[in-house]
Amino acid sequence: MDWQLEREGSRFVGRVKGRVDETTWEAFSQALIAAVKDAAAAGGAPLVVDLSGLDYMSSRGLRALTMARREAGEAVAISLASPNARMREILAISRYDKLFEVTG
Amino acid sequence: MLVRFWGTRGSLPVAQKAGAIQGKIAKALVAAGGHVFEDEAEAAAFAAANLDFATFGAFGGATSCVEIEGGDDAYLICDMGSGLREFGLDAFRRCAAGHARTYHFFLSHLHWDHIMGFPFFGPAFDPGATIVIHAGHADAEAGLRRQQEEISFPVPFDWLRAKISFQTHAVGEPFDAAGVTVTLIRQHHSHDSYGFHFARDGRAVIYSTDSEHKVDHMDAEAAFEAFFAGADLVICDTMYSLGDTVSLKQDWGHSSNVVAVDLCLAAGAKRLALFHHEPTYSDADIQRMHQETLRYEELVREDRPPLQVICSYDGLEVRV
Numbered sequence: 001m002d003w004q005l006e007r008e009g010s011r012f013v014g015r016v017k018g019r020v021d022e023t024t025w026e027a028f029s030q031a032l033i034a035a036v037k038d039a040a041a042a043g044g045a046p047l048v049v050d051l052s053g054l055d056y057m058s059s060r061g062l063r064a065l066t067m068a069r070r071e072a073g074e075a076v077a078i079s080l081a082s083p084n085a086r087m088r089e090i091l092a093i094s095r096y097d098k099l100f101e102v103t104g
Numbered sequence: 105m106l107v108r109f110w111g112t113r114g115s116l117p118v119a120q121k122a123g124a125i126q127g128k129i130a131k132a133l134v135a136a137g138g139h140v141f142e143d144e145a146e147a148a149a150f151a152a153a154n155l156d157f158a159t160f161g162a163f164g165g166a167t168s169c170v171e172i173e174g175g176d177d178a179y180l181i182c183d184m185g186s187g188l189r190e191f192g193l194d195a196f197r198r199c200a201a202g203h204a205r206t207y208h209f210f211l212s213h214l215h216w217d218h219i220m221g222f223p224f225f226g227p228a229f230d231p232g233a234t235i236v237i238h239a240g241h242a243d244a245e246a247g248l249r250r251q252q253e254e255i256s257f258p259v260p261f262d263w264l265r266a267k268i269s270f271q272t273h274a275v276g277e278p279f280d281a282a283g284v285t286v287t288l289i290r291q292h293h294s295h296d297s298y299g300f301h302f303a304r305d306g307r308a309v310i311y312s313t314d315s316e317h318k319v320d321h322m323d324a325e326a327a328f329e330a331f332f333a334g335a336d337l338v339i340c341d342t343m344y345s346l347g348d349t350v351s352l353k354q355d356w357g358h359s360s361n362v363v364a365v366d367l368c369l370a371a372g373a374k375r376l377a378l379f380h381h382e383p384t385y386s387d388a389d390i391q392r393m394h395q396e397t398l399r400y401e402e403l404v405r406e407d408r409p410p411l412q413v414i415c416s417y418d419g420l421e422v423r424v
Contacts, residue, residue: 021366056403056404058366059346059362060322062346089399089400090403093345093362093396093399094347094360094362095346095347096347099350
C-alpha cells in the first residue's frame with residue numbers, strides 16, 4: 001500500500017495505491033486520519049480519496065474509511081474517486097457506495 | 105462430523121405468507137413454459153434442475169439451532185432457538201431407534217431468539233433424558249428459568265423431568281463433551297456472547313453467531329482468525345451488510361458477510377456457512393446476499409486457497 005496526499009486548490013487529494021487488506025489497513029488508516037486532520041486544519045477542506053491506483057480494499061480498508069469519517073465529523077467531507085471495476089463491485093457488495101459519495 | 109441446521113434465522117422466527125408462495129409458483133410456471141409433465145415426480149425433477157433455490161426451495165424461518173452429529177452416544181446442539189422444537193421431535197424418532205438420550209447444549213448467549221425453543225423441547229419432559237447445558241455465561245440457568253416463569257409461560261422449568269445440569273466454562277480452556285473437544289471465545293454482543301470451536305479426529309467446526317466485529321477494535325480480530333484457523337466449517341453471523349454494521353445497525357451486535365469472508369480467508373478456513381439471516385429478508389434477498397458473498401470472496405481471495413461459501417437454511421446438512 002502506498003499513500004500520497006496533495007493539496008489541489010481548495011481540496012486535499014489522497015492517492016492510495018496497491019491493496020488495503022489485513023496486512024496494510026493500519027498504515028492506510030493512520031494516513032487517512034492524518035489527512036482528515038490536515039483538511040480540518042485547513043478550514044474544513046474536502047478530502048478526496050483517489051482510488052484509481054488501488055487494486056482492491058477488503059473490509060479492513062473500508063472500515064478505515066468509516067473511522068476517518070468519524071474523525072472528520074461535519075468538518076471535512078470525504079468522497080471516493082475513480083475506483084476500478086473490482087473496487088466498484090466491493091463498494092456495492094459492502095453497501096459502502098451508499099455511505100460515501102463515489103465519483104468518476 | 106455432520107452439521108445439521110435446524111434454525112438459521114436471526115432475531116425472530118418468520119414464516120412465508122401466501123404472497124411469497126404464489127410468487128414462487130408463478131416463477132415456476134413461467135420457467136416450465138407450457139411443458140407437460142407425466143406426474144409430480146417429473147415436475148419436481150424439472151423444478152430442481154431449472155429453478156433457483158429461492159424459487160424451488162426456502163431458507164426457512166426458525167431461529168438459531170444447529171446440531172453437530174459426531175459425539176459419543178450423545179446429541180450436540182448449538183443454541184435453543186425455535187428450530188429446537190423440530191430437532192426435539194426428530195430426536196424422539198432417533199431415540200426410538202436406539203440413540204442415547206443424552207443432550208449436550210452449547211449456548212452462544214441467552215437472548216430470546218437463542219433460547220425460545222427450550223420450553224417446546226419435548227425431550228426435556230423425558231425422565232430418562234440427560235441434558236447438559238454448556239455456557240460461557242454463569243447466569244445461563246437463570247435465563248432459562250426466567251423464560252418459563254408464570255408471567256411468560258404456563259409450564260415452569262421445575263416441571264421438566266429430564267436430568268438437567270449446567271456447566272459454566274472459561275474462555276480458552278478446552279473441555280470434553282461426548283468425545284468432542286470444545287473451546288470458547290468471548291464475542292462482542294450485548295451481555296456478551298460466546299463462539300464455540302468443536303474438534304474431533306482432526307476436523308474442526310466453528311459456531312460463531314451474534315458476534316459484532318467493531319470498527320474501532322479491528323486489532324481484536326486476530327484472535328478470531330486464530331480461533332477459526334484451518335477450520336473445516338465456520339458458521340458465522342452474517343446478518344447485515346458491512347455498511348449497515350457501521351451505520352444504522354452499529355452496536356446491534358451482529359456482523360456482515362464481508363467481514364466473515366475476510367476472517368475466514370485470513371484464517372485459512374475451508375468453508376463458511378452464512379447464518380443468522382435477517383428476518384425481514386425474503387428468500388430472494390438471502391440468495392442475493394449469498395451470490396454477493398461468493399463474488400466478494402473471488403474479488404479479495406488473491407493467491408490464497410479458495411473459501412467455499414455456502415448459505416445455511418433450515419434443513420441443510422453439511423458433512424465435515
